Amino acid sequence: MFAFAVGDSLVALDAVKIDTTDQARILRGGQHFQQTCLSCHSLVDFVNDPVAKELGLSKEQMPVWPEDSWNGHPPPDLSLIALSMSPDWLFTYLRTYYVDKARPTGYNNLVYPNTNMPNPFVDMQGHQVLINPNYFDKNHAHGEQFWYRVIKLKETGRLSPAEFDDYVDDIVQFLTYVSDPSVHARRQIGPWVLGYLTLFIMVTYAYFRLVGKDYFQSPKSPPPH
Amino acid sequence: MFISLLITGFAIFVVLNVLPYFKGVGAWIDRRLPIFSFLLDHLSYYPAPKNLNIWYAFGALAMVACAIQFISGIWLVMYYTPTAEQAFSSVQLIMREVPYGWLVRYVHSTGVSLWFVVVYFHIFRGLMYGSYKTPRELLWMSGVVLLFLLMAEAYTGYVLPWGQMSFWASKVIISLFSSIPVVGNDIVVWLQGDYEVSGVTLHRFFAFHVVGFSFLILAMIFLHIIMLHSVGSNNPDGVDIMKHKDRNGWPLDAVPYYPYFVMKYIPIILLYLFVFFVIVFYAPTFFGLFLEAENFERANPLVTPLHIKPSWYLSPYYAILRSIPDKSLGALMMLMSIVLWLFLPWLDLSPVRSMRYRGWMSRTALITVVGSFVLLGYLGLQPAVGWYLVMSRVATLLYFSFFLLIPILSYYDQDYVVPDRIPER
Ligand code: HEM
Numbered sequence: 001m002f003a004f005a006v007g008d009s010l011v012a013l014d015a016v017k018i019d020t021t022d023q024a025r026i027l028r029g030g031q032h033f034q035q036t037c038l039s040c041h042s043l044v045d046f047v048n049d050p051v052a053k054e055l056g057l058s059k060e061q062m063p064v065w066p067e068d069s070w071n072g073h074p075p076p077d078l079s080l081i082a083l084s085m086s087p088d089w090l091f092t093y094l095r096t097y098y099v100d101k102a103r104p105t106g107y108n109n110l111v112y113p114n115t116n117m118p119n120p121f122v123d124m125q126g127h128q129v130l131i132n133p134n135y136f137d138k139n140h141a142h143g144e145q146f147w148y149r150v151i152k153l154k155e156t157g158r159l160s161p162a163e164f165d166d167y168v169d170d171i172v173q174f175l176t177y178v179s180d181p182s183v184h185a186r187r188q189i190g191p192w193v194l195g196y197l198t199l200f201i202m203v204t205y206a207y208f209r210l211v212g213k214d215y216f217q218s219p220k221s222p223p224p225h
Numbered sequence: 226m227f228i229s230l231l232i233t234g235f236a237i238f239v240v241l242n243v244l245p246y247f248k249g250v251g252a253w254i255d256r257r258l259p260i261f262s263f264l265l266d267h268l269s270y271y272p273a274p275k276n277l278n279i280w281y282a283f284g285a286l287a288m289v290a291c292a293i294q295f296i297s298g299i300w301l302v303m304y305y306t307p308t309a310e311q312a313f314s315s316v317q318l319i320m321r322e323v324p325y326g327w328l329v330r331y332v333h334s335t336g337v338s339l340w341f342v343v344v345y346f347h348i349f350r351g352l353m354y355g356s357y358k359t360p361r362e363l364l365w366m367s368g369v370v371l372l373f374l375l376m377a378e379a380y381t382g383y384v385l386p387w388g389q390m391s392f393w394a395s396k397v398i399i400s401l402f403s404s405i406p407v408v409g410n411d412i413v414v415w416l417q418g419d420y421e422v423s424g425v426t427l428h429r430f431f432a433f434h435v436v437g438f439s440f441l442i443l444a445m446i447f448l449h450i451i452m453l454h455s456v457g458s459n460n461p462d463g464v465d466i467m468k469h470k471d472r473n474g475w476p477l478d479a480v481p482y483y484p485y486f487v488m489k490y491i492p493i494i495l496l497y498l499f500v501f502f503v504i505v506f507y508a509p510t511f512f513g514l515f516l517e518a519e520n521f522e523r524a525n526p527l528v529t530p531l532h533i534k535p536s537w538y539l540s541p542y543y544a545i546l547r548s549i550p551d552k553s554l555g556a557l558m559m560l561m562s563i564v565l566w567l568f569l570p571w572l573d574l575s576p577v578r579s580m581r582y583r584g585w586m587s588r589t590a591l592i593t594v595v596g597s598f599v600l601l602g603y604l605g606l607q608p609a610v611g612w613y614l615v616m617s618r619v620a621t622l623l624y625f626s627f628f629l630l631i632p633i634l635s636y637y638d639q640d641y642v643v644p645d646r647i648p649e650r
Contacts, residue, residue, distance in 0.1 A: 046321075048321065048322060083521040180320070181321060189328075189506065193502050194499060194503065204495060207488065
C-alpha cells in the first residue's frame with residue numbers, strides 16, 4: 001500500500017494490511033480506542049454511525065479541548081486521521097515511542113518527533129530505548145531506516161510484543177473504518193454496478209459488431225431533406 | 226446516476242426513431258419548436274467521416290463527463306454549506322449522514338479528474354490529426370478557452386471543502402494576481418473579498434464555481450459543437466471529405482453520425498463508466514491523487530503545510546511557475562503555456578493535417594511537447610529542490626521551444642502525399 005502523505009517521519013513506515021470486512025476486529029479496535037484514546041481524542045463525525053452505536057459511543061463522551069490547552073497543541077479529533085495521514089503512518093507512529101528525558105512527557109517519537117502526545121501505552125508495551133543515538137546527527141534522508149534499527153524494547157509491559165502489535169493493529173483498523181465508513185456500502189454495491197455495466201458493454205458491443213459492421217460496409221446516406 | 230444517463234440515452238433513441246414517423250403531434254410541435262429537426266440535423270444528418278476511430282469518442286466522453294459533474298453537483302449543493310465554519314463538516318455530513326451522499330461526493334471528485342483525462346486525450350487527438358488547421362481554427366480556439374474555463378472551474382471547486390490544501394493552494398494562486406501591474410493588488414482584494422483568504426473568499430468561490438464558470442462552460446460547449454457542425458469533423462487521415470459529394474450534396478466518404486457512430490461509441494462510453502465506478506467503489510482517493518491526504522484536514526490559516534501542491538491536472542502549469550525564479554515572470558509564463566495554444570493554427574505552416582502523412586520533424590515536435598507536458602505534470606507534484614528543479618527547468622524549456630520551432634519544422638518537413646479520398650483499410 002502506498003500513499004503520498006507522510007509527515008516528517010525519521011524512519012521508514014511499516015506496512016499494515018487493512019481488512020475492512022473484518023467487522024469483529026473493527027469493533028475490537030473500537031473498544032481499545034474507548035479504553036486508551038477516548039479520554040483525550042474525540043471522533044465527532046463518527047457518532048451517528050451504526051458501529052459507533054454498537055460501541056455505545058456518544059457525543060457526550062467526546063472530550064472538547066480549548067484551543068490554548070496543552071500548550072496550544074490539544075489532542076485533535078481523529079475522525080479523518082487515517083485519510084489525512086495513512087494507516088501505515090498510524091501503525092508506525094503508535095509503536096515508536098522511546099524514552100527521552102529531555103521531553104516533558106518523558107517520551108519522544110520517531111515518526112512524529114517531539115510530539116506532545118504522552119505515550120499512551122507505557123503499561124502495555126513497556127519502554128523502548130534508543131540504541132542508535134547517532135542516528136539523528138547524521139541528518140539522514142527522512143524515513144531511510146526502519147525503526148528497529150534505531151530503538152529497542154528494553155522492558156516488556158503487560159502485553160508481549162506480538163500481542164501489542166495486534167492491539168495497535170486493531171486500533172488502526174478501527175480508525176481506518178472511521179475515516180470512511182462508506183467502505184461497507186461500496187463493497188456491497190460495487191459488484192452489482194460493475195456487473196451490470198459489464199453486461200451492458202457486452203450487449204452493446206455485440207450489437208455493434210453484428211449490426212453496426214454491416215452498416216459501415218454499405219453505408220446509406222440519409223434521404224435528402 | 227448512470228441510470229439517469231441510460232434513461233436519457235434511451236429517450237433520445239425513442240425520440241429519434243419514433244417521432245419523425247409520428248406525423249401528427251410530432252410535426253405539430255416541430256413546426257412551433259423545431260427540436261426534432263434540430264436533433265435530426267445534428268445526429269442523423271451530420272456527415273461524419275467514415276474512418277473516425279476511438280480517438281473521436283473523447284469529445285462525446287467530455288460531454289458525458291460534463292453531465293456527470295452537473296448532476297452530482299446539484300445534489301452536493303443541497304447539503305453543502307459555503308462558510309468557513311461549516312464547509313468542512315458539511316462535507317463530512319454528506320459523506321456520512323446523507324443517504325448515498327458518499328456516492329454523490331465520490332462521483333463528483335472522481336469526475337473532475339477523469340474529465341481532465343478525457344480532455345487531455347481529446348486535445349492530443351486534435352494535435353495528432355491536425356484538427357486545429359483551417360477551417361477549424363475558431364473551433365480549436367474555443368477548445369482552448371474551454372480548457373481554461375475547466376481549470377477555473379476545477380480550481381474554484383477545489384477550494385470548497387475548505388481543507389488545508391484548499392486554503393493554501395487558493396492563497397498561492399490568488400497571490401499570483403498581485404503580479405499584474407497597477408491593478409494587481411486591487412484584483413487580489415476583490416477576489417478575496419477581504420484582505421486575507423477567508424470565509425468571504427470561500428463564499429465568493431462558491432458563486433463562481435456553481436453559477437459563474439459552470440454556465441460559461443455550458444455556453445462554450447454549445448458554441449464548440451455549433452462550430453464543429455458548421456465546418457464538419459476532421460478525420461484520422463486529415464482528408465477533406467467535402468471535396469467529393471454525391472448528387473444530394475452528401476460527402477461520399479461520410480456516414481450519418483446516427484446511428485453509425487452512436488452505435489460504435491456507446492460501448493466506449495459504458496467502458497468509461499466502468500472505469501469510473503471501479504475508482505468510485507474501490508479507490509475513491511486514487512492513492513492520494515484524486516483526493517489529496519492533506520485536504521482531509523480542516524483549513525488552518527496558522528499552520529502552513531509542508532509542501533503546497535496542486536491537483537495532478539494543474540500540476541504541469543504549477544511546475545512551470547516554480548521553475549522560473551521570478552514570480553511575476555513565472556505567472557506570466559504559466560498563463561502563456563495555455564495562451565500560446567490559441568495561435569497554433571497559424572504557427573503550424575504545413576499544408577498537411579494528420580501526423581499520418583507528416584514527416585519526422587513534426588512528429589518529433591509533437592512527441593517533445595507532449596512528453597515535456599507529462600514530465601512537468603510529474604514534477605509539479607514533487608518538491609522543487611535539487612534535480613527536480615533542474616529537470617522542471619529543462620522540461621519548461623522543451624515545452625516552450627515547441628512554439629518557436631513548429632513554424633520552422635513544419636515548413637521544412639518532408640511530408641507525404643495525402644490521398645484524395647479516405648483510403649480503404
Ligand atoms: C469541456 C470540454 C470539451 C467538450 C465537451 C468537447 C466536445 C467536443 C465534441 C463532442 C467534439 C466532436 C467529437 C470529437 O471530434 O471528438 C469535439 C471536437 C473537437 N474539439 Fe472539443 N470538447 C472539449 C474541449 C476541447 C478542448 C480543450 C480542445 C482543444 C484545445 C478541443 C478541440 C476540439 C477540436 C479541434 C475538435 C474537432 C476535432 C476534429 O474534427 O478532428 N475541445 N469537441
